[in-house]
Structure formats: C-alpha cells, structure tokens
Amino acid sequence: MDTTYCSVELYDITFRYPDGHLALHGINLTIHQGEKVALVGPNGAGKSTLLLHLNGIHTGEGQVSIDGLSVNHQNIGQVRAKVGLVFQSPDDQLFSPTVFDDVAYGPIYQGFSRDEVEARVTYALDAVGMQGYRQRSPHHLSVGEKKRIAIATVLSMHPSVLVLDEPTSGLDPRARRSLIELLRQLPQTLLVATHDLEMVRELLPRTVVMDQGEIVADGATQVILSDESVLYQHGLKA
Amino acid sequence: MPHRLEPYREGNSPIHSLDSRVRVVMVLVFILVCALVPVGAWAVYILLLALILSAELLTDLGIAYFIKRSLMVLPFVLAALPLVFSTPHGIQFNPAGLERFISIALKSWISVQAAILLAVTTPFDQLLLALRALHLPRLLVAVIGLMWRYLFVMVDEVTHMMLARAARSGSDNPARRTGGTVVWRARVTGGMAGGLLLRSLDHSDRVYHAMLSRGYDGEVRTLPQPSLTTANRWLLAGFILFAIFLVALSILFWG
Numbered sequence: 001m002d003t004t005y006c007s008v009e010l011y012d013i014t015f016r017y018p019d020g021h022l023a024l025h026g027i028n029l030t031i032h033q034g035e036k037v038a039l040v041g042p043n044g045a046g047k048s049t050l051l052l053h054l055n056g057i058h059t060g061e062g063q064v065s066i067d068g069l070s071v072n073h074q075n076i077g078q079v080r081a082k083v084g085l086v087f088q089s090p091d092d093q094l095f096s097p098t099v100f101d102d103v104a105y106g107p108i109y110q111g112f113s114r115d116e117v118e119a120r121v122t123y124a125l126d127a128v129g130m131q132g133y134r135q136r137s138p139h140h141l142s143v144g145e146k147k148r149i150a151i152a153t154v155l156s157m158h159p160s161v162l163v164l165d166e167p168t169s170g171l172d173p174r175a176r177r178s179l180i181e182l183l184r185q186l187p188q189t190l191l192v193a194t195h196d197l198e199m200v201r202e203l204l205p206r207t208v209v210m211d212q213g214e215i216v217a218d219g220a221t222q223v224i225l226s227d228e229s230v231l232y233q234h235g236l237k238a
Numbered sequence: 239m240p241h242r243l244e245p246y247r248e249g250n251s252p253i254h255s256l257d258s259r260v261r262v263v264m265v266l267v268f269i270l271v272c273a274l275v276p277v278g279a280w281a282v283y284i285l286l287l288a289l290i291l292s293a294e295l296l297t298d299l300g301i302a303y304f305i306k307r308s309l310m311v312l313p314f315v316l317a318a319l320p321l322v323f324s325t326p327h328g329i330q331f332n333p334a335g336l337e338r339f340i341s342i343a344l345k346s347w348i349s350v351q352a353a354i355l356l357a358v359t360t361p362f363d364q365l366l367l368a369l370r371a372l373h374l375p376r377l378l379v380a381v382i383g384l385m386w387r388y389l390f391v392m393v394d395e396v397t398h399m400m401l402a403r404a405a406r407s408g409s410d411n412p413a414r415r416t417g418g419t420v421v422w423r424a425r426v427t428g429g430m431a432g433g434l435l436l437r438s439l440d441h442s443d444r445v446y447h448a449m450l451s452r453g454y455d456g457e458v459r460t461l462p463q464p465s466l467t468t469a470n471r472w473l474l475a476g477f478i479l480f481a482i483f484l485v486a487l488s489i490l491f492w493g
Contacts, residue, residue, distance in 0.1 A: 019242065055405055077416065080408025087405075091437060092398035095430040105426065108418045110409040139436050153406065 007033045007161055007189040008066060013053055015046075015060030023049040024060060025213040031189060033160075038200040038221065039193040041210035042235030047193040048088070050210070051163050054191070055083040067160055081110065084154025084188070088165040090146035094138035099130070099149050102138060106157035124156035128182060144175030148182065155186075162188040168196045197236065201225055209234055241390050245357040251297045253355070258364035259371045259463075260470050265356040267481045272349045274485045277341040279492040282484065283348065290351045297359060304351055304358075311350040315343045362386055371463055377456075384445070392438060399430055 013027040023046045031037050039047050052058040054066065056076045064071040071079050087093045096102040103124050107117040125131045128148040133141070138149060147167060154162065167183065168176045180199055183190065192204060200207060200221055207224045209217035211234045217224055224230060231237035248254075253261070268290070275282050294304045321335040321342075356365070366383050370376065403426070409416040417423065446454075466474070 052401070055408070057401055057404060075412075077408040078410055078412065080405060081410040082408075083405075085402075085405040087398065087402050089398065091433075092395065093402045095399050095403060095433050096426060097429045097432060101426075101429065105403075106406045106408075108422060109407050109416055110411075111414045111416045111418070139433060157406065157408070158410075 006065070006068065007031050007035065008054060008191065009064070010050075010053070011063040013050070013060050013062035013064065015049060015053065015058055023213050024053070027062070027213075027215055029208065029215065029218070031191060033189055034187065035206060036190040036204045037192070038204040038207045039191060039210060040195065040197070040200065040207060040236055041216075045210040045234075046213040047210055048165055051085065051165055051191070051193055054161070054163055055080045055085050057085075081106075081157055082160050084157060084159030084162045086150050086154055086162070086164045086167065088169065090138075090143070090150040093150040093153060094146060097137060098134070099125075099136050099138055099141075100134040102149065103152045103156045105153065110157070120156040120158070124152040127155050127186070128152045142175070143170050144172065144179065147171065147175075147179060151182070160188060162186060162190050164190070164192045164194075166194055167192060168194065168199055195236075197225060209236070211235070241393075243390065243393060245354075246361050247297075247299060247358050249298055249359065251359070253293055253297050253359045257466060257470050258360050259368040259466065260474050261356060261360060262365065262368035263372070263474060264477050265352050267478055268352045269349045271481045271485055272345045272352070275345065275488045276493040277338050279341075279488040282488040282492075283341070283344050285484070286348050287344075290348055290355065293355055294351065297355070299358065304354055307354050308347055308351045311346050315346055318342045367460065367463060370460055388438075388441070388445070391441070392434070395434065395437065399434070403430070
C-alpha cells in the first residue's frame, strides 16, 4: 500500500439533484499528494458535479476528505482554502472590475494584511505569467488570458489541490499549449475534468473515466487511453 | 430537464387542455374584474376566490401549491398599509382605511393566484402566441419572448458567479477573522453586478448577430394559428358576459 499522504479521498459519494436526477452514484476515489489525475467522460457523466463535492459546494451522501480533513459544515472554510476550484467558464470565475481585485479576492476574504495580499497576488500572477495585467479589466481579456487569470485567482489562496473544469476548452492551439506548460509546472495535486485527451496523454499520468454518475475505469493513462473499447463505450471516441 | 425556475407544469387537467388563447383572455378578464370590483364588496370577493380556488383544484396540483406561491404578493400589499393610519386630520387609526387595505390585499391576492394559474398551465410559447392573437404588437411579443429566454441564461450566470465566489471564500486558519470589510464585500458584489451588465450587453449583441445572420429584418413572423372552435367562442363570450354582469352588480350594490 502506498504510504504517501492522501490529498483527496472520496468514499461512497451519492448525490441526487433536488429535481430527483441521480448525478453521482457510489463514487470512490483516492488521489495522493502531487498526483496529476484526469477525469474524463461524456457530457452529463457527473464530472462537474463531482468536482463541486471536493470543496463542499455540493454535499451528497458519503464522505469527502481533503488532506485528511473530513469535509463538513464546520471546516468548509478551511476546505475551500485548500481546494482551488477553477470553473469552466472564466467569465463566471472572474467577477471583479480588475485582475488585481479578482486575484486578491481569496486572500482579502481570508483576512490577510495588505502586504500579504500584495505578496500573494504577485506570486499568483507570476506563476501564470500575467504580471503586467494587474489593472486590466477581465472583461477585455482574451479567453486564454482569462483562463490564466482564473487559475491565478485560486493560486493566490495557496491551495494544496487544484481542480480544473475543462481548462483547454475554447483555446487556440498556442494558448492551449502554453496553458498545458503552465499546469505542468504547478506543484499542486491536480484533478482535471476534460475532453482533451491529447492533453491527458501529455500531462496527466492517471485517468479516471466516469459515465452516468459512476466511475467506470481508473488507472494509468497509457493503459486506459489505448483501450479502444473503453473509449468508444463511454463516448470519448466516435 | 426543465429549469428550476420554469413555472409551467405539465398536466392533462381541463385547465391545461383549454385553448391557450381562451385561457389568457379569461385570466386577463378575471384580473380586470378583481381590479374593478369596489372596496368592501366582500360577497363578490368570496365568489372570485371560490372561482379561482376551483380552477386551481381542477389542475391536480393541489391548492397548497398555489397558495404558497401567491404569498409573494405580501410584501407589495404592505405598500397599501399607510391607508389604515392616514386620515384628513393626520395620522390616526382609520376604519374606512382598514376596509380599503383589506380589500386591496384580498384583490391582489386573488389576482396573483390567477396569474400563477396561467403561468403554471400555459407553456411560454403558447402564451406568446396568445398575446399575438390578441394583436399585441409583434415587437413587444418578441421582446417578451427574448427576455424570457435569456432570463434563464442570466439566472444561471449569476448562480455560477456566486458558486465561484463561494468556492474562493475560505480560510485555512479558523482563528483569523474572515470575510473582509462590509465596504469591500459591497464592492465585490457591485463588481459582479457590473460584470453581469457588460456580459449581458455582449450577449445581446451576439444574439442579435445570430438573428441577423438567419435573416432577421426587424419583423417577427409566426405561423398562422387555427381559428377558435365554436365551443371556445361560446365559453369566452359567456365568461366575458358573466364578468360584466359581476362588475355591474358589485358597483350597483357596493359602489
């Protein structure tokens, strides 16, 4: 048995939307510290719903723990500081008038001093290579720039787990390439929901396949992505 | 899967199977009657309430479903509260004002139930067609239609933004005071509202371009609708006559 620290542990997660739709059914998943994991599956498989469980935005039946901390109402703040969740649409993620305000949101919320906020914003913008954009309005940036800023908005919280929903969707090849290089350099545990199998092959050594609210395959990316029948059966190849 | 805010509920009740145009006119006439009945005509209010409750019963959704939703009228009714205390001689209790206040509250409550009944039993496209059949200007109908369509998109955008904010509202140290200052939180919320406005402007541009590229020239065209059946015509005529009779009677007795 692996002795490294468990970064993310999901135990028997079942989640039903208020309208009765069963979105997740008996999900078990363990991700170790520093692991880079892809979450793939057809539209509506429950990938985004699963991601929203990692920081307690959705709470279904079952048990979620982050860095050994079991997610519940009392520690939801701590969990949200540990898990950096980057939403699919950067327009949802970027809600402030300037890039600085947006990246500073997390640290200001956490109650850090002005100097600490400044230092964290500088660190986060450096990490995504967007230092010159501090006073720009997110509204006027390109999609690729918005995606980078969206990642910076969670890096400024110094998360230990980064969770990204469709990070490469809508990007041109160059912006996609530079985003992949950016993700490669980040030391955090990474869980990426995506349809971009090329990126998965290149960046994420482990792949989890979801379909209809269940995990249907979990293993080394090389093995799973070379299994044509799995790819066809779960809508990853047509 | 219908949007959680979608009011329409499918059903096979007599109310559902009524022609939408007839239903729209009947509800509008009903609300007009509610507005025209004089203050203090309690018997007529009871009759109107009985009518709307029976219609609600017919939908199979249960009266509680409608009563719960109709309570949203309460905050607006409060606007009429000063009537109770205002007299020509200054601020003091006014029995006539109280009667007016209760009448207004009842009338609004009954009217809102009628509107809810309409929304719950009529798919929105049918409602638009009915408004067209009533010769509401095409442009107005188109604006109402687009508003409805994109209202849901905007609500989803707001929900996603608030989720994104919640996801970043955490703290690794429970001992530290979190949440920032009230002013800062207000600024963040203001920023969100401003961003939403900019996005909605962009969005409307894109929608307009998509409409133009499919041949939109300022004129909204719809397929011709079948004419009303004779039975529906009689139903409508009967209902309107009854409404006129009711208003005339109530003005005669209580006006």
